[in-house]
Amino acid sequence: MSAESKGPPRVVVTGMGVASPLGCEVPEFWAKVTSGVVATAPVTRFSTAGYPTDQAAEVDPAGLDEDGLDGAAALPRSVRYAHHATARALAEAGLTGPEAAGAADPRRAGIVLGTVMGTRPHLEELRRRGRDLGEDPSWDTPQLLAASPARRFALHGPRQVVGAGCAAGNTALSLAADLIRSGRAEVMVAGGVDELSEAVFQLFTTLRAVAPDRARPFDRDRRGMLPSEGAAVLVLESLDHARRRGATPLAELRGWSVAAEAYHMTAPHPEGRGIRRCMEQSLARAELTPRQVDHVSAHGTGTPASDGLEALCLAEYFGTHGGRPGVSSVKGMLGHAQGGASALEAVVCVQAVRTGVVPGNPTMREPDGKCADLDLIPGTHREQPVHTALSNAFGFGGNTSTVVFSTC
Numbered sequence: 001m002s003a004e005s006k007g008p009p010r011v012v013v014t015g016m017g018v019a020s021p022l023g024c025e026v027p028e029f030w031a032k033v034t035s036g037v038v039a040t041a042p043v044t045r046f047s048t049a050g051y052p053t054d055q056a057a058e059v060d061p062a063g064l065d066e067d068g069l070d071g072a073a074a075l076p077r078s079v080r081y082a083h084h085a086t087a088r089a090l091a092e093a094g095l096t097g098p099e100a101a102g103a104a105d106p107r108r109a110g111i112v113l114g115t116v117m118g119t120r121p122h123l124e125e126l127r128r129r130g131r132d133l134g135e136d137p138s139w140d141t142p143q144l145l146a147a148s149p150a151r152r153f154a155l156h157g158p159r160q161v162v163g164a165g166c167a168a169g170n171t172a173l174s175l176a177a178d179l180i181r182s183g184r185a186e187v188m189v190a191g192g193v194d195e196l197s198e199a200v201f202q203l204f205t206t207l208r209a210v211a212p213d214r215a216r217p218f219d220r221d222r223r224g225m226l227p228s229e230g231a232a233v234l235v236l237e238s239l240d241h242a243r244r245r246g247a248t249p250l251a252e253l254r255g256w257s258v259a260a261e262a263y264h265m266t267a268p269h270p271e272g273r274g275i276r277r278c279m280e281q282s283l284a285r286a287e288l289t290p291r292q293v294d295h296v297s298a299h300g301t302g303t304p305a306s307d308g309l310e311a312l313c314l315a316e317y318f319g320t321h322g323g324r325p326g327v328s329s330v331k332g333m334l335g336h337a338q339g340g341a342s343a344l345e346a347v348v349c350v351q352a353v354r355t356g357v358v359p360g361n362p363t364m365r366e367p368d369g370k371c372a373d374l375d376l377i378p379g380t381h382r383e384q385p386v387h388t389a390l391s392n393a394f395g396f397g398g399n400t401s402t403v404v405f406s407t408c
Contacts, residue, residue: 008181009238012249017088019081020230024063036362036380057228057335076122077195081231086149093235103245104187110157112176114168114192115339118142121197165395169343174256186241192343193231217300217329219364225301228335232343251350255286255404262398272313274400282402290321295358297345297391300329315373328377332363342393349389349405
């Protein structure tokens with residue numbers, strides 16, 4: 001790494017944690033993501049009678065390490081996922097345990113998590129059990145997602161829960177990075193979390209956007225998305241702070257951008273203005289060109305309209321500038337984890353930069369002809385040098401966000 005300039009602090013990643021349908025440890029998650037393992041399976045949480053599919057992706061709670069988490073069984077699953085991912089990320093960063101004493105000032109260490117459903121799925125579950133929700137209204141607060149791990153891990157700095165639709169994970173990373181660059185924090189836990197919700201099943205069924213069997217991003221015969229759940233957390237800190245305490249960065253969060261085009265409640269602008277603006281601004285902040293991007297972790301939900309527009313924007317934006325990055329979407333394997341989706345995809349980007357391996361599109365049988373100008377990665381993975389990876393995330397209400405990770 002080069003020496004810190006006198007400008008704003010550089011933001012680096014020093015730890016990561018996941019709670020996902022493909023495993024609750026980063027090595028297991030990464031091994032499965034690059035092996036083409038598909039996590040979607042019949043739903044066990046609620047009856048899917050009357051829905052067009054019984055498929056979704058669920059986290060196995062047996063994979064959660066909840067030692068020291070009082071009353072874990074009674075907590076909303078989303079809170080449990082956030083705790084597990086935060087614990088793992090802080091441990092990798094060397095910010096937990098006796099050896100971490102004094103490594104970070106708790107007043108300058110905070111947490112920002114993105115979500116779509118907050119704790120509502122827990123209320124749905126309580127209702128299915130026949131419980132009167134008036135007995136315990138305390139679960140009806142999304143702030144619990146950040147407040148609970150903040151108390152447990154002594155994160156006494158900035159704290160926020162972000163509701164930015166399915167762009168929430170990247171938006172949380174962007175806000176956390178801004179806090180570090182502005183000097184308001186030195187360490188931030190950031191990412192996204194959501195748990196499987198029957199309300200999401202109902203919503204996407206109404207929109208006729210649920211796949212009958214598997215999600216097939218960018219496939220000619222793609223028919224929709226599949227709901228999922230999970231959490232991912234990244235420990236972000238200033239490069240200077242990481243160096244002072246002897247931490248080894250995993251990657252640099254080089255650029256980020258958030259936009260709200262507000263074109264339509266559920267549809268993006270037909271020209272993809274927010275998508276393009278976020279890619280342009282994130283790379284401008286990173287001081288990189290489109291030709292320097294090696295991999296794009298696409299939003300790629302598997303819905304006909306969304307994938308088609310994203311493919312058009314990617315092909316035009318990168319093609320115009322002479323770039324041709326490898327493109328893949330892990331949602332064919334993981335399903336769509338809503339607020340947790342782009343946070344999980346950020347972990348994918350960091351791992352790609354670290355290992356020189358990028359996931360493929362294993363559920364894609366025949367690429368859509370409209371995507372011919374994209375380098376869609378076939379099969380399970382591709383080995384290639386990855387110096388820079390870009391991840392896009394889009395959500396209802398015109399929310400868009402892009403993050404860029406590079407080697408240190």
